[in-house]
Amino acid sequence: MGRRSAGRFKNNNNNAGGLRMRYNDTVSQSGEYLRLAIPLLARHAMAANPVNYAVWYEYVAGRNDVLVQEIENLLKQNAKLNETQLAALYQKHVSEFDAEGMKKLSLEMRQLIVSIADMATHSGAEAQKFSHALTDRVQRFNSGEMSVEALRDVISGLLADTTAMRDSITAIQGQLLESKSKAEKLGHELKRVREEVVTDMLTGLLNRKGFSQALDSETVRVSESRNLSLLMIDIDHFKKVNDTYGHLLGDKVIRFVGMTVKDRIKGKDLAARYGGEELAVLLPETSLAGARSVAEEIRRAMATARIQRLDNGQAIGAITVSLGVAQYRPGETHEALIARADAALYRSKESGRNRVSVEGD
Numbered sequence: 001m002g003r004r005s006a007g008r009f010k011n012n013n014n015n016a017g018g019l020r021m022r023y024n025d026t027v028s029q030s031g032e033y034l035r036l037a038i039p040l041l042a043r044h045a046m047a048a049n050p051v052n053y054a055v056w057y058e059y060v061a062g063r064n065d066v067l068v069q070e071i072e073n074l075l076k077q078n079a080k081l082n083e084t085q086l087a088a089l090y091q092k093h094v095s096e097f098d099a100e101g102m103k104k105l106s107l108e109m110r111q112l113i114v115s116i117a118d119m120a121t122h123s124g125a126e127a128q129k130f131s132h133a134l135t136d137r138v139q140r141f142n143s144g145e146m147s148v149e150a151l152r153d154v155i156s157g158l159l160a161d162t163t164a165m166r167d168s169i170t171a172i173q174g175q176l177l178e179s180k181s182k183a184e185k186l187g188h189e190l191k192r193v194r195e196e197v198v199t200d201m202l203t204g205l206l207n208r209k210g211f212s213q214a215l216d217s218e219t220v221r222v223s224e225s226r227n228l229s230l231l232m233i234d235i236d237h238f239k240k241v242n243d244t245y246g247h248l249l250g251d252k253v254i255r256f257v258g259m260t261v262k263d264r265i266k267g268k269d270l271a272a273r274y275g276g277e278e279l280a281v282l283l284p285e286t287s288l289a290g291a292r293s294v295a296e297e298i299r300r301a302m303a304t305a306r307i308q309r310l311d312n313g314q315a316i317g318a319i320t321v322s323l324g325v326a327q328y329r330p331g332e333t334h335e336a337l338i339a340r341a342d343a344a345l346y347r348s349k350e351s352g353r354n355r356v357s358v359e360g361d
Contacts, residue, residue, distance in 0.1 A: 036060040044080045047247025050201055051090045052083065058094060067093040083247075084276040091208055200273040202251060203258030211272035211280055215334050218270075218284050228328040229291035231281040232341040233261065233298065236320045236353040238277040245309060245316060253277075253307060253319055260301050265294065280341075288327050288358055295323040295356040303354060322348035325358040 037056040038048070046052045058064045059071055067089060074081055198210030206214060222228050235241075235257055242250040254277060261271045261279055274280040281298075283291050299321060306315040324345030328337050340359045347357040 033057055033060050044082075046081075046083055046086065047251060049247070049251055052086050054094050055086050055089050064093060087275060088208075200258075203255055203273050205258050205262065205279070206270060206272035208272070208275060211270075211274060211282075212334070214270045214272070214282055215337075218282055219328055219334065221284070222328055222330050226285055227287050229283040229286045229288060230326050230328065230337055230341045231283065231291060231295050231298075232274070232324045232326075232338070232345045233257070233279040233281065233295075233321050234323075234345055234349070235277040236322055236349075241316075241319070249307075249309060249316070256305070256307055257302065257319070257321060260305065261298055264297050264301060269294075280338075288325060288360075291325045291327070292356060292358050295325050299323060299354065299356055320354035322353045323356045324348060325356065327359070 034057075037053060037060050040056045040060070041048050041052060055067070055071075058067055062068060070089065070093070071081070074085060198206055198213060200207040200210075218228050235253065238250065238253070241253055254273070257277075258271065258273060258279065261281060265271055265281060265283070268284045269286075270282040272280045272282075281294070283294060286294070302319060302321045305319065307319055308315050322345060324341045324343065324347070326337055326341035326344060344357040344359050344361070347361070348355045351357070
């Protein structure tokens with residue numbers, strides 16, 4: 001069972017999760033959290049990778065009440081949690097960008113807009129003031145003959161007004177350039193946050209959330225002339241790899257498979273880590289025959305590749321993958337498409353692994 005609740009810290013700075021969470025823990029606090037988290041990793045036979053550690057760190061810190069409650073509920077059902085469960089917890093409760101971060105970005109953008117509006121108002125007022133000054137000078141010229149002193153006054157005033165307007169324009173230009181820089185910075189920050197939310201930390205591919213969003217986007221584009229195919233990929237005998245060589249090498253294998261898949265797709269194709277050792281690939285504008293070809297290329301690439309051990313650099317045995325291929329049918333649910341690709345994947349497993357199966361075969 002899990003740790004007793006008394007062993008977990010209570011942190012009143014609750015945060016429902018966030019890739020950009022602000023950790024203000026002291027050295028001694030973080031050291032204590034480390035001391036409590038490491039035994040949990042060992043007890044549940046998990047690698048000390050960033051995802052697993054982040055979940056247990058949040059748990060022992062007690063800063064995330066929703067996450068803590070869900071882990072407690074899972075521990076009541078099972079003596080041990082697995083890495084697939086922790087990956088799901090991470091995606092659900094830790095990798096989401098925090099609302100506070102987005103609120104801060106929104107506030108900064110709102111302040112920037114107000115600042116630009118103020119500049120525009122000020123610029124308009126200055127321009128109107130300059131216009132009135134010019135009108136006054138013209139009226140003085142139209143009033144009749146002017147003495148040398150009066151003409152000198154008009155010219156001096158005109159020079160002063162022009163100089164003031166020039167200075168005002170220069171100041172506004174500088175402020176606009178600064179505002180443009182701030183807007184670009186905020187845009188980059190927002191893009192980074194959005195990308196982090198849908199990116200798997202281990203592989204750099206889309207995560208489950210990113211995959212779901214991409215599937216939503218692609219299915220609405222499907223028509224009679226535009227196909228969408230799906231590959232479901234599973235690493236063969238992955239548990240044996242973890243048991244034999246350890247979880248660190250297991251992570252290396254997952255990263256390598258992810259890189260191999262990414263290198264063999266192109267254009268609008270999208271690869272994602274669906275969960276654990278399972279990956280998914282969306283192939284827009286690709287028929288079943290084309291998807292089978294891509295799947296076979298991935299399978300062959302993995303079958304001939306060799307991965308080296310971390311401790312001595314020696315190559316381990318071949319790491320193979322099994323694949324299932326299905327094509328989206330307009331109007332069906334995403335679950336139905338995934339289920340058919342999974343069924344094809346299961347046939348590949350049942351038929352001896354290291355092979356591709358296509359729905360309808």
